[in-house]
Amino acid sequence: MIPGSCYLLLAALLFAIGLAGVLVRRHSLAILISVELMLNAAALNLAAFSRMWNSPDGQVFAIFIVVIAAGQAAAGVGVILLFFRASATADIADMDLLKW
Amino acid sequence: MLLNDAVFCFFAAAALACSVFAVACRSARQAVVFFVGTLLATAGIFLQLNAGFLFAIQLLVFAGGIGVVFLAAVLATGSVARRANSAPLHRRTRGAPFGIILAALLCFAIWKARAGLPLNYTLGFSRNAEVLSSAFVRRFLLPFEMVSILLAVLLVGAAAIARRRAE
Numbered sequence: 569m570i571p572g573s574c575y576l577l578l579a580a581l582l583f584a585i586g587l588a589g590v591l592v593r594r595h596s597l598a599i600l601i602s603v604e605l606m607l608n609a610a611a612l613n614l615a616a617f618s619r620m621w622n623s624p625d626g627q628v629f630a631i632f633i634v635v636i637a638a639g640q641a642a643a644g645v646g647v648i649l650l651f652f653r654a655s656a657t658a659d660i661a662d663m664d665l666l667k668w
Numbered sequence: 669m670l671l672n673d674a675v676f677c678f679f680a681a682a683a684l685a686c687s688v689f690a691v692a693c694r695s696a697r698q699a700v701v702f703f704v705g706t707l708l709a710t711a712g713i714f715l716q717l718n719a720g721f722l723f724a725i726q727l728l729v730f731a732g733g734i735g736v737v738f739l740a741a742v743l744a745t746g747s748v749a750r751r752a753n754s755a756p757l758h759r760r761t762r763g764a765p766f767g768i769i770l771a772a773l774l775c776f777a778i779w780k781a782r783a784g785l786p787l788n789y790t791l792g793f794s795r796n797a798e799v800l801s802s803a804f805v806r807r808f809l810l811p812f813e814m815v816s817i818l819l820a821v822l823l824v825g826a827a828a829i830a831r832r833r834a835e
Contacts, residue, residue, distance in 0.1 A: 570672065570676045573778050573779070573782035574676070574680075575713070576778045577775055578680045578684070580771060580774035580778060581771055581775075582683060583770070583774070584767045584774065585684075586687070587763075587767045588764050588766065588767025589691035589767075590763070591763020591766055591767065592691070592763040592764060597696060597738065597742060597745065598696065600738070601690060601699060601700065604730075605687055605703070608710055608730070611710075611722075612710055612714075615714055615717050616717065618717075618719065619718065619719070624799045624802075627719050627721070627796075628800060630722055631721075631800070634725050634726065635729070635815050638729050638733055638734055638819065639819050641734045642737060642822060642826040643822050643829070645737050645740075645741045646825075646826035646827070646829040646830035647829055647830075648741060648745070649741060650829050650830055652744070652745050658745045
């Protein structure tokens with residue numbers, strides 16, 4: 569039987585990989601993919617908690633996370649495409665329109 | 669139970685490998701493919717956790733919908749994506765220590781708390797959708813409606829942002 573901590577360890581590693589991707593990558597779509605990886609890790613955590621305590625609440629919140637991730641991806645890709653049309657680049661180093 | 673353990677190990681290894689490749693891959697198209705692979709492997713873990721409805725949502729919305737959105741965006745920004753990914757190695761690895769430190773801290777915390785983490789096996793697969801829908805319409809009706817409105821507003825906003833302005 570797989571102990572509950574294994575699911576949490578897997579989710580922690582996925583979250584850390586996503587965080588490293590956000591910090592390392594320069595392409596805006598790659599950063600968005602890394603954020604989605606972090607959200608996926610959070611959903612995995614909630615599903616594991618739901619199983620551990622035999623309650624559907626964790627799965628309900630995991631579904632909420634999936635919905636929020638879908639909306640975030642749609643809005644994020646829209647913003648990136650708009651910026652790409654304006655400046656022909658998707659590098660975050662060039663996204664300094666709001667720089668202080 | 670041995671098969672259950674093997675299924676978890678397979679999907680966990682696949683999810684970790686695909687996520688590492690999704691983050692480290694230079695080609696944006698390959699990164700999206702590995703990202704979808706991570707989502708599929710996570711869906712397999714959901715199925716192994718007896719979360720059948722979440723498995724279906726993960727396949728349809730996350731792996732299907734979001735994967736297609738990312739693939740379309742990569743195709744739209746294709747030639748520029750390669751240039752943006754060709755950063756020098758020291759710039760590409762600058763953020764990696766933060767991820768390693770966070771992973772070590774989280775693993776240490778989970779290892780210290782592992783004795784208090786039960787794993788209950790009574791939530792059945794066959795009644796999963798019934799239990800979840802009952803929770804949605806009884807205890808989580810307001811959050812459910814709020815999230816649906818938020819999603820509708822987000823999609824309309826994304827379409828309004830991304831549409832081409834008339835010259």
